[in-house]
Amino acid sequence: MTQDSTRVDNRRTDTRDRILQVALRLFADNGYAATSLQKIADELGVTKAALYFHFKTKEDILGGILLGHRGSVEDMVDRVGPRLHTPAGREELLRLISDYQATRSQYLIRLIRENAVEIGNLSLGAQIRDAQRRLLDALAGPDATLLDRIRARTAFCALHVAVKHGDDLDASAEEIREAALTVALEILHGVDQNT
Amino acid sequence: MTQDSTRVDNRRTDTRDRILQVALRLFADNGYAATSLQKIADELGVTKAALYFHFKTKEDILGGILLGHRGSVEDMVDRVGPRLHTPAGREELLRLISDYQATRSQYLIRLIRENAVEIGNLSLGAQIRDAQRRLLDALAGPDATLLDRIRARTAFCALHVAVKHGDDLDASAEEIREAALTVALEILHGVDQNT
DNA sequence: GTCTATATATGGATAGAC
DNA sequence: GTCTATCCATATATAGAC
Known part of the structure; x- marks a missing residue:
């Protein structure tokens, strides 16, 4: 040395x-x-x-x-892999996303949401967009109807609510995160019931 | 003259x-x-x-x-008024919001979401924020639990999905709006079932 | 009500010393 | 690896003519 x-x-x-x-x-x-x-x-x-x-x-x-974020999104989909075709697999993916958002800095979530224009201009931005779309499609399940795909996107959105309205809801960050995950799972169960 | x-x-x-x-x-x-x-x-x-x-x-x-947006938000809550204490009233409010988003320019929705920082710096921004909070609290219903309030915010979020992912979902704007409203109502019904 | 011209500040970015 | 000094483009905003 x-x-x-x-x-x-x-x-x-x-x-x-x-x-x-x-x-x-x-x-x-x-x-x-x-x-x-x-x-x-x-x-x-x-x-x-x-x-x-x-x-x-x-x-x-x-x-x-943003480097690394794209990889993290893709890794989550890959980690669940073939189990994505089952309701349990998709639930697992949702939990992975929730964990990811809790682990990573809240700043990153807000950065991505509120600077969509500038990020979109990066070549990396297009890749992040594609990765996120694959994740949302995976969450919607195979042969998803329009309603299913909107449910998947809304479930994803529910997890974001925890970050967005963190100050308005007088509860601890962890309480909010758990509640948001519960709501997201409720929505996702709607996907499985109606197919 | x-x-x-x-x-x-x-x-x-x-x-x-x-x-x-x-x-x-x-x-x-x-x-x-x-x-x-x-x-x-x-x-x-x-x-x-x-x-x-x-x-x-x-x-x-x-x-x-942004002038006029604040008034519109407040008007929606006032229009439903005392019926907000009933599930039917809150459903009516959700439909009003959906109509409002469909009627007003999609640009306005995106402007508000993606320029939250700059809008927040305006004195008008604080007023819009307050009005929106009252709307979300009304949607959650009286004596709402944390879970109920997150459901309300997520239902609101569901309506935004129509604007956010308009390009990804290959369907007409009207189809997407209807589906998003359906999902939002599903979530809101979760509020009423669990109270 | 709209123009030309300009004041003034700040932005991103570079050159070259240390 | 960090600095001083500077270039150059563009930004918001104003003054005053028409």
């Missing part, structure tokens, strides 16, 4: 990760377009120019934040 | 309304922050300066678009 043992990932600093972390919060809170590189740099205590050592453009920072 | 009979609303031109119309579309499609006054002026075939005759600031244009 000729390298400093404090190094991680062969990098001397963790600035890149800190940029992503701060940018995620600011993009989610204030919007991508309304967040200047100056603000990000200020919060980190560095200059704008430092950001450009780690990322080629502002869009690349957004891309860096 | 000393005034030109072609006048409407005591104004000589309809530029103000055309500004609001074009701005609504651009704000919804590209985001508020990413839409410059120059783009709005270009689409109208006027200069930026002309916009400032009709609106004091860019935010005022956003406010002008």
